[in-house]
Structure formats: C-alpha cells, structure tokens
Amino acid sequence: MNTEKYPQGRVVHSPEYIDGLAVDIPILKILKQDGSLYDGADMPSIDQAHAEKIYKTLAFHRVLDERMIASQRQGRLSFYMAALGEEAATVGSAAALDDEDMIMAQYREQGALIYRGFSLENFMNQMFSNERDLGKGRQMPIHYGSQDKHYMTVSSPLATQVPQAAGYAYGQKLQGNNKITICYLGEGAASEGDFHAGLNMAAVHQAPVIFFCRNNGYAISTPSTEQYAGNGIASRGVGYDIKTIRVDGNDILAVLKATQEARKYAVEESKPVLIEAMSYRLGAHSTSDDPSGYRTKEEEAKYAQHDPILRMKNWMLAQQWWTEEQDKSLFDEYREQVLAAVKVAEVIEKPAIEELITDVYDQPTPALEQQLEQLKQHIKKYPDAYPVTAGRIK
Amino acid sequence: MAKMNLLQAINNALDIAMEEDDSTLCFGEDVGHFGGVFRATSNLQEKYGKHRCFNTPLVEQGILGFANGLAAQGSRPVAEIQFADYIFPAFDQIVNESAKFRYRSGNEFNVGKLTIRTPYGGGIAGGLYHSQSPEAYFAHTPGLKIVVPRNPYQAKGLLLASIRDDNPVVFFEPKKLYRASVGEVPEDDYQIPLGKAEIVKQGTDITLLGWGAQMETLEKAAVMAEKQGVSCEIIDLRTILPWDVDTVAASVTKTGRLLINHEAPLTGGFAGEIAATIQDKCFLNLESPIARVCGLDTPFPLAHEKEYMPDELKTFEAIMASINY
Numbered sequence: 001m002n003t004e005k006y007p008q009g010r011v012v013h014s015p016e017y018i019d020g021l022a023v024d025i026p027i028l029k030i031l032k033q034d035g036s037l038y039d040g041a042d043m044p045s046i047d048q049a050h051a052e053k054i055y056k057t058l059a060f061h062r063v064l065d066e067r068m069i070a071s072q073r074q075g076r077l078s079f080y081m082a083a084l085g086e087e088a089a090t091v092g093s094a095a096a097l098d099d100e101d102m103i104m105a106q107y108r109e110q111g112a113l114i115y116r117g118f119s120l121e122n123f124m125n126q127m128f129s130n131e132r133d134l135g136k137g138r139q140m141p142i143h144y145g146s147q148d149k150h151y152m153t154v155s156s157p158l159a160t161q162v163p164q165a166a167g168y169a170y171g172q173k174l175q176g177n178n179k180i181t182i183c184y185l186g187e188g189a190a191s192e193g194d195f196h197a198g199l200n201m202a203a204v205h206q207a208p209v210i211f212f213c214r215n216n217g218y219a220i221s222t223p224s225t226e227q228y229a230g231n232g233i234a235s236r237g238v239g240y241d242i243k244t245i246r247v248d249g250n251d252i253l254a255v256l257k258a259t260q261e262a263r264k265y266a267v268e269e270s271k272p273v274l275i276e277a278m279s280y281r282l283g284a285h286s287t288s289d290d291p292s293g294y295r296t297k298e299e300e301a302k303y304a305q306h307d308p309i310l311r312m313k314n315w316m317l318a319q320q321w322w323t324e325e326q327d328k329s330l331f332d333e334y335r336e337q338v339l340a341a342v343k344v345a346e347v348i349e350k351p352a353i354e355e356l357i358t359d360v361y362d363q364p365t366p367a368l369e370q371q372l373e374q375l376k377q378h379i380k381k382y383p384d385a386y387p388v389t390a391g392r393i394k
Numbered sequence: 395m396a397k398m399n400l401l402q403a404i405n406n407a408l409d410i411a412m413e414e415d416d417s418t419l420c421f422g423e424d425v426g427h428f429g430g431v432f433r434a435t436s437n438l439q440e441k442y443g444k445h446r447c448f449n450t451p452l453v454e455q456g457i458l459g460f461a462n463g464l465a466a467q468g469s470r471p472v473a474e475i476q477f478a479d480y481i482f483p484a485f486d487q488i489v490n491e492s493a494k495f496r497y498r499s500g501n502e503f504n505v506g507k508l509t510i511r512t513p514y515g516g517g518i519a520g521g522l523y524h525s526q527s528p529e530a531y532f533a534h535t536p537g538l539k540i541v542v543p544r545n546p547y548q549a550k551g552l553l554l555a556s557i558r559d560d561n562p563v564v565f566f567e568p569k570k571l572y573r574a575s576v577g578e579v580p581e582d583d584y585q586i587p588l589g590k591a592e593i594v595k596q597g598t599d600i601t602l603l604g605w606g607a608q609m610e611t612l613e614k615a616a617v618m619a620e621k622q623g624v625s626c627e628i629i630d631l632r633t634i635l636p637w638d639v640d641t642v643a644a645s646v647t648k649t650g651r652l653l654i655n656h657e658a659p660l661t662g663g664f665a666g667e668i669a670a671t672i673q674d675k676c677f678l679n680l681e682s683p684i685a686r687v688c689g690l691d692t693p694f695p696l697a698h699e700k701e702y703m704p705d706e707l708k709t710f711e712a713i714m715a716s717i718n719y
C-alpha cells in the first residue's frame with residue numbers, strides 16, 4: 001500500500017467533527033446581468049467571432065425550445081423538454097471544448113449539440129421519429145445522438161452515462177489522442193448510485209472526463225432541498241478527490257472560463273474534473289409536467305430576471321459586437337426556419353417496418369426474421385389497422 | 395359505490411392503508427406534495443404528514459434499500475418506482491434482498507410488509523424507456539409476489555391485499571389505463587385475494603389468458619371470435635407469482651385450447667412458463683398447441699408501437715388458427 005496517499009491528518013486527542021458545510025466552496029462569476037464585468041474578473045479566452053457563434057447558439061436554442069413547446073401544445077409533437085433559463089450552462093461549456101471531445105448528455109443539453117452544428121433537419125427528424133431520424137424512430141423526442149458530432153445518443157435511465165463517461169475517457173487516454181469526455185447530468189441524477197460509481201472510477205483510474213452538473217434547483221417536482229443535504233453537488237467531488245469548480249450557470253463567461261480551465265487540466269493531468277453550474281429551470285420539467293403544482297409564479301419570476309441569454313446580449317451590446325437590429329432579425333429568422341422545418345419533418349414517412357428488427361443485434365436473428373415475416377403477412381391482411389406501415393409493405 | 399379511475403382507486407387504497415396503520419409509509423420520487431408524476435399519492439402528504447408520505451432523492455436502489463430496512467424494522471413501506479423501466483437500478487435490492495431476507499435468515503428477519511408499486515406497459519407513445527413490462531424478470535425470483543390489476547376495482551382490492559400480505563409484493567400498474575379505465579369501486583375497505591385468477595367470461599372452445607392492460611385486448615378479440623361462432627373463456631391471471639395453476643388448468647381441460655397474451659417480448663416471457671405447466675397438466679386434453687401472442691423480441695419501439703403490440707387482431711388471428719388447427 002502506498003502509505004503516502006493513505007489519509008493522514010492533524011492529530012487530536014478528543015473527537016472532532018469535520019462538517020461538510022464548513023468546506024468553503026467558492027462560486028465563479030464574471031459577468032453581471034447588465035452586461036458589465038465584475039472587478040478583477042479573469043476573462044475566458046474569447047474573441048468576437050467566438051462570442052457571436054455562442055450567442056447565435058443561445059438564440060437558436062431559445063427559439064427552438066419555444067417553437068417546439070408550441071408545436072407540442074398544437075398536438076404536432078408528442079413531447080418536448082426545454083432548457084429555458086439554463087441555456088448558458090450547456091452552450092458555455094460546449095464552447096470550451098474541442099469539437100471531437102465526446103459529449104455524453106442527460107437530455108436537456110441540446111445547446112451543446114446546436115453549438116456543434118447538428119442541423120435543424122436532424123433535430124426535427126429525431127423529434128418527429130421519421131425515416132430520416134439518425135436513431136431510426138425508436139426513442140422519444142429529444143433523445144438525440146450523432147457519431148459525426150461526437151454526441152452519444154441519449155438514454156432515458158438517469159445517470160447511466162456517468163460511469164460510461166469515465167470508461168470512455170479512460171479509453172481516450174489510452175489512445176493518447178488528447179481528447180476528453182464531458183458528461184452532463186442534473187442535480188437529481190447526481191443522487192443515483194451510478195453517479196457515485198462513476199466519480200469514483202474516474203478518480204481512481206484518472207480518466208480525463210469533465211462531470212458537468214446542471215444544478216437547476218428541481219428534479220421534476222423535487223426541489224434540491226429534498227434532493228440532498230449539505231453543500232450541493234460540488235462537495236461530492238471533493239470527497240472523491242476530484243478537482244471541483246462551482247460556477248454561476250447563467251453566466252456564460254464564467255461557464256466558459258471554468259470549462260476551459262477544466263479541459264486544460266483534464267488533458268494535461270489526465271484526471272477528472274467536476275463542475276457544478278448553479279442555475280434554475282425556468283420552464284416545466286417537460287411538456288408532461290405542470291410546475292404550478294409545486295412552485296409559485298413569484299419564485300419563477302424572480303429567477304426569470306437572471307436570464308442568461310439577455311445577460312450575454314447585454315455584454316455583446318456593451319462590447320459593440322452586436323446591435324438590437326441584428327438581434328431582432330436573428331430571432332425572426334430563426335423562428336421562420338424552425339417553423340418551416342417542422343412542416344417538412346412532420347410529413348416525412350415513418351421508418352420502414354424492417355427497421356423494427358434491425359440493430360437489436362448486429363444481424364437480425366432467425367427468430368426476429370420470422371417474427372417480422374409474420375408481422376408483414378398480418379399487416380397485409382389487415383392494412384387498415386396499421387396505417388403507418390401498411391402501404392409500404394411489398 | 396363511487397366512480398373512480400384507476401389512479402383514484404390506488405389513491406383510495408393507499409389512504410385506507412395509511413389510515414388504519416400508522417407505520418404505513420408512502421415514498422418515492424416526486425411522491426410527496428406533488429402526489430407523484432401520475433398523482434397516485436395526491437393529498438396523502440397533506441393528510442398524513444411529511445414523515446409518512448415523502449419525496450426521496452432520485453435513487454431507486456436507495457428507495458428499495460431504505461424500504462427493505464424499514465420493512466425489516468417492522469414498518470409497512472409502500473415504495474413507488476416512477477416507471478417500471480427504472481426499477482432496474484433497484485434490481486439487486488429487490489431480487490437479492492427483498493426476495494431472500496426471510497429465507498437466508500431462517501425467518502429471523504423478513505421484509506414481508508414491503509410493497510413496491512410501479513407503472514408498467516406501453517400504448518402511451520413512450521418508446522424504449524417508458525413502456526416496458528418487466529414482470530418476467532421478477533417472476534424468476536422465488537420470494538416475491540407479483541400482482542397486476544386490470545381495472546379500478548381490482549386495483550384497490552389487490553393493492554390493499556398486497557400491502558397487508560406478509561410477503562414482499564411487486565405491484566405493476568397499467569399506466570395506459572390510469573385515467574382511461576373508470577369503474578364502480580366500493581368506498582369501503584375490501585380485498586381481492588392474491589394468487590387467485592378471475593374467470594372474466596365463461597366459454598367452451600378456447601381459454602384466453604392475460605393480465606393488466608392486455609385484458610381489454612383479449613375481450614375485443616373474443617368479441618371478434620364469437621362472431622365466427624367461437625366461444626371464448628377469458629381468464630385474468632391477476633397474480634403472476636404465485637399463479638393460479640388450478641383455475642387455468644381446469645379451464646383448459648374444459649375448452650381444450652389455450653392462448654396466452656402478454657405485452658413483454660415472447661422469448662423468456664411469462665407465457666412460456668404458463669405454457670410449459672399447462673402442457674404438463676393438460677396434455678391429453680389439448681386439441682391444439684398452446685398459442686402465445688406477445689411483444690416481439692425487440693426493445694419496445696416508438697414509431698412502430700402499434701405494429702409491436704400484441705393487439706386484438708393478432709389475437710383474433712391466433713384464436714382462429716388454434717380453432718382450425
């Protein structure tokens with residue numbers, strides 16, 4: 001055993017508690033809501049072109065979320081999950097990465113995928129489960145994934161991506177390609193056993209992974225006060241000896257800065273980092289949820305004043321990198337684009353019936369082939385009962 | 395009698411159980427003030443306090459481990475797992491712990507007072523992870539009881555029996571029927587015995603067997619078959635473990651034919667177990683092979699949900715194939 005690493009400490013002769021809340025966890029803030037900077041704030045590396053790309057991503061994200069919620073209410077889309085109020089956390093962190101770093105998302109991180117340039121058509125095709133969906137129409141809306149964008153397909157069971165991210169990053173390290181993995185999760189998911197297993201594996205095996213926790217205050221209806229005791233998720237990182245930063249998740253510059261640092265550390269030291277981004281989920285958990293059952297309008301209104309997109313816009317205006325006219329035309333243009341894309345995607349056909357049995361294994365088993373054949377015969381006999389597929393069976 | 399939907403019947407059963415026994419506790423993700431994402435636990439926190447009906451952190455293995463500890467201590471936990479698809483993080487606590495507590499300790503300890511409630515099944519456009527019917531995994535585990543109601547009346551009577559049963563029970567609720575299924579439910583306390591199937595309809599030519607949400611499918615298929623002059627006997631198994639072999643065998647002895655329908659994939663599904671047992675008990679009475687109409691051997695799809703489901707048409711076809719064998 002390496003006794004140097006074995007816990008040492010100040011020697012005492014009567015019991016002394018150490019208190020979790022006594023650990024002083026600072027919170028990084030760079031940008032104020034009015035667009036000015038905190039005195040002495042350490043700026044991230046960012047130039048005008050980069051800032052514009054980030055801001056456009058935020059704007060697109062906001063428009064996409066608003067339009068898709070509206071589409072869901074009109075019954076055009078079955079389900080949606082927005083990231084209203086916390087867009088800066090995922091966009092700011094994604095903007096600090098190399099485009100080939102792996103992203104393992106929970107589900108509310110479409111911002112990272114927009115930043116990577118996943119096309120509007122690709123978003124729509126997934127949401128409408130049509131035959132052009134990269135996921136072949138198998139998962140609910142917002143379960144995106146793309147090999148090309150280095151974005152692991154989302155899985156609904158929470159926190160399963162956390163130990164996987166540790167393993168993925170460990171593999172990257174062995175290959176020596178200087179790429180890292182970022183693993184997003186909510187503060188609710190951080191309660192799962194997989195979270196603890198994943199952090200421990202990453203710490204012990206020194207995997208270059210950034211665990212990025214979006215602490216938005218709620219897991220469906222459960223407020224974070226009923227989710228954990230003690231000092232948030234950041235304190236967990238400390239326990240696993242993982243370098244940890246807490247950041248204002250609505251402050252795009254702070255998130256960018258923290259993630260740039262974290263990435264540098266992960267690559268150079270080949271070790272994990274935990275970032276806890278403090279934010280607030282302004283919208284409903286999903287379109288199946290109604291927050292009025294568990295929190296007040298006043299509470300929401302208070303946090304609405306911390307709008308991260310407005311904050312970045314104020315900064316851009318102050319920098320003279322952006323104008324109100326540009327802003328208006330950008331949002332208008334995005335609204336038109338999204339609406340047009342909905343209209344296209346919703347009428348594209350569903351995947352062919354053959355796709356039911358592909359990808360269960362690398363090749364369909366004889367049993368699957370037989371089941372498909374039986375199903376086809378059955379559908380041919382009763383075409384009216386299976387309108388989505390009947391017309392396409394030869 | 396009152397008109398209730400399935401959720402209201404469950405809520406009513408929980409209310410009765412908490413009223414009668416101070417040690418009965420309801421907990422799980424979002425279960426507290428909000429009343430659960432489906433609202434099965436609505437108003438229970440207001441009525442019985444935060445110490446008896448509460449939100450847990452988001453950790454299924456924690457919920458079940460905690461529940462096992464409570465039950466071992468003598469409390470009566472009714473733990474909710476938000477979707478049956480998310481019961482697997484708790485699989486170890488259920489399969490290795492809940493199910494074996496009594497056996498491994500020579501009954502020094504047991505968790506018989508435990509009940510696990512969880513919404514299961516498809517038909518709600520939920521795709522892979524909001525549609526599974528995992529009863530067969532648990533049916534492979536001695537020490538558990540597994541119960542599936544098909545309507546509000548059953549939900550109340552079976553849930554009260556499950557909560558009071560001195561064994562750990564996994565209670566699967568057909569979420570497709572939560573609001574869709576409405577019926578007359580006695581307001582008073584009553585129980586439906588576990589381990590007993592119900593003959594829903596008498597018939598002479600073939601026995602149709604199922605549980606939960608698929609019972610509607612069987613009933614519709616039977617109507618179609620009757621038009622072809624086939625008389626169907628319909629049985630609701632209600633309890634998957636231990637299952638009522640005698641009622642099913644007696645019926646098959648009479649009709650000479652058996653069709654089993656479930657939503658879970660065919661291979662390794664519980665229909666296989668039933669078919670093997672009935673073949674053993676009723677070999678000489680069978681007029682045709684036992685038919686299984688089940689989900690495909692694929693994960694539960696989204697776009698092709700209708701195609702995947704063992705619906706009434708597929709069931710009707712299988713009935714006719716059995717009859718014409």
Ligand SMILES: Cc1ncc(C[n+]2csc(CCOP(=O)(O)OP(=O)(O)O)c2C)c(N)n1
Nearest residue numbers: 108156157158186187188189218219220480
């Ligand atoms: C293992 C598992 N349990 C339960 C669920 C149901 N569920 C989906 S999202 C969610 C809340 C997650 O909250 P959080 O991690 O804080 O993320 P947020 O939604 O706030 O972004 C729950 C309970 C699930 N998907 N997986």
